[in-house]
Amino acid sequence: MKIATFNINGIKARIEALPEWLESARPDVVCLQEIKSVDEAFPREIFEAMGYNVETHGQKSFNGVAILSRLPLEDVTRGLPGDEDDPQARWIEATVVGKRAVRVCGLYLPNGNPAPGPKYDYKLAWMARMEARVRALLPLEEPLVFCGDYNVIPEAKDAAKPEAWVTDALYLPASRAAFRRLLALGLTEAFRAVQPAPGHYSFWDYQAGAWERNNGIRIDHLLLSPQAADLLLDCQIDKATRGGTKPSDHVPVWIELDA
DNA sequence: ATGTCCTTACCTTAAGGA
Numbered sequence: 001m002k003i004a005t006f007n008i009n010g011i012k013a014r015i016e017a018l019p020e021w022l023e024s025a026r027p028d029v030v031c032l033q034e035i036k037s038v039d040e041a042f043p044r045e046i047f048e049a050m051g052y053n054v055e056t057h058g059q060k061s062f063n064g065v066a067i068l069s070r071l072p073l074e075d076v077t078r079g080l081p082g083d084e085d086d087p088q089a090r091w092i093e094a095t096v097v098g099k100r101a102v103r104v105c106g107l108y109l110p111n112g113n114p115a116p117g118p119k120y121d122y123k124l125a126w127m128a129r130m131e132a133r134v135r136a137l138l139p140l141e142e143p144l145v146f147c148g149d150y151n152v153i154p155e156a157k158d159a160a161k162p163e164a165w166v167t168d169a170l171y172l173p174a175s176r177a178a179f180r181r182l183l184a185l186g187l188t189e190a191f192r193a194v195q196p197a198p199g200h201y202s203f204w205d206y207q208a209g210a211w212e213r214n215n216g217i218r219i220d221h222l223l224l225s226p227q228a229a230d231l232l233l234d235c236q237i238d239k240a241t242r243g244g245t246k247p248s249d250h251v252p253v254w255i256e257l258d259a
Numbered sequence: 260a261t262g263t264c265c266t267t268a269c270c271t272t273a274a275g276g277a
Contacts, residue, residue: 009277010265034277036266061266062276111277151277205277206263249264249277 001071001098002026004238004254005106005147005220007033007203011042014248021241022050027254028070029096031106033149035064042066059089065106065148071096080107081136082129090126091133100143100259102228105133107148112169120169123151127178134185137225143259144225146187149250151219152179154189157198158218170219188229190222190255191237202237203250211242220253231257 004027008014011032022030035042037058044054052068057078067073073094080091090108095101107130112123130146137144153171156162165171183189191200201216210216224232233256241251 013265034265113277206265208260208262210263 001096001102001257001259002028002254003102003104003145003147003222003257004030004252005033005149005222006030006252007108007149007220007248007250009034009248009250010036012037013246015043015046017241017244017246017248019046019050020244021238021252022047022052022068025238025252025254028098029104030068030252031092031104031147032066032068033064033106033108035066036061037064055092055094057089057092059087063089063108065089065092065108067092067094067104067106069094069096071098080126080129080133082132083125098259100231102143102145102257102259103137103140105137105144105146107146107150109148109150109152111151112175115167115169115172120172123169124174124178127175131178131181131185134182134187138185141227142225143228143231143257145222145228145255145257146182147222147253149219150179150221152176152221153217153219154179154221158201160199160201160215160217165217170217182223186226187223188226188232190224190232190235191218191253193229193232194235200237201239202253204242206249220250222253222255224255228257228259231259233258
């Protein structure tokens with residue numbers, strides 16, 4: 001089972017690039033972030049015609065997540081528990097049954113800038129809510145995949161210029177500590193499980209020639225429960241999509257599970 | 260180098276977010 005995460009930065013803007021990538025990469029499941037669309041406006045027919053089931057958790061203008069899957073999506077839930085009044089659409093879950101049943105959680109973690117400030121407070125509070133959700137799911141002892149745009153640079157080797165990020169919400173010690181707390185629950189970060197080397201990124205800013213200079217950061221991650229980690233066969237970053245026509249500023253990251 | 264892109268709205272230009 002090939003499961004991907006891809007922050008598309010607007011479904012309207014990616015209406016050509018996303019289907020092209022799906023045709024070439026052919027993931028079984030893909031979690032999308034920043035669809036920037038309400039559910040009714042998401043062009044589901046395009047993806048249904050390609051054989052995908054579509055579940056969205058949208059929002060006007062900002063945020064919004066979705067799951068596309070060739071296999072049926074079961075027990076779909078929307079929203080991250082822990083704050084009934086949070087209007088931001090950043091979390092969706094569904095179960096996909098292949099050889100094994102896999103619970104897939106797609107997430108768009110808050111950016112948090114500027115820090116300090118209310119946006120950073122929201123980021124850290126959201127990460128605490130996510131930790132609670134992971135704690136609630138782990139006792140099921142099932143394959144779980146938490147994938148998405150984490151807006152966290154885990155380590156210095158995940159940035160081309162780490163010194164440029166020291167005051168940024170994506171790299172502040174409290175952000176990285178909260179990310180490590182997720183790993184400490186027993187989750188495996190898929191990319192680092194197969195590739196320990198520096199120089200691998202998933203995001204290049206549109207500004208300042210970041211792509212041309214390879215000034216990137218790695219912020220799109222797939223975290224696996226022990227039962228999912230046991231099934232991990234591969235994890236790759238589809239870097240080439242950043243050089244395509246009208247690209248997102250993020251590229252897809254995917255895993256292959258024996259599931 | 261605050262150098263780009265995406266979205267929306269008081270919509271042919273600016274603002275907020277990233």
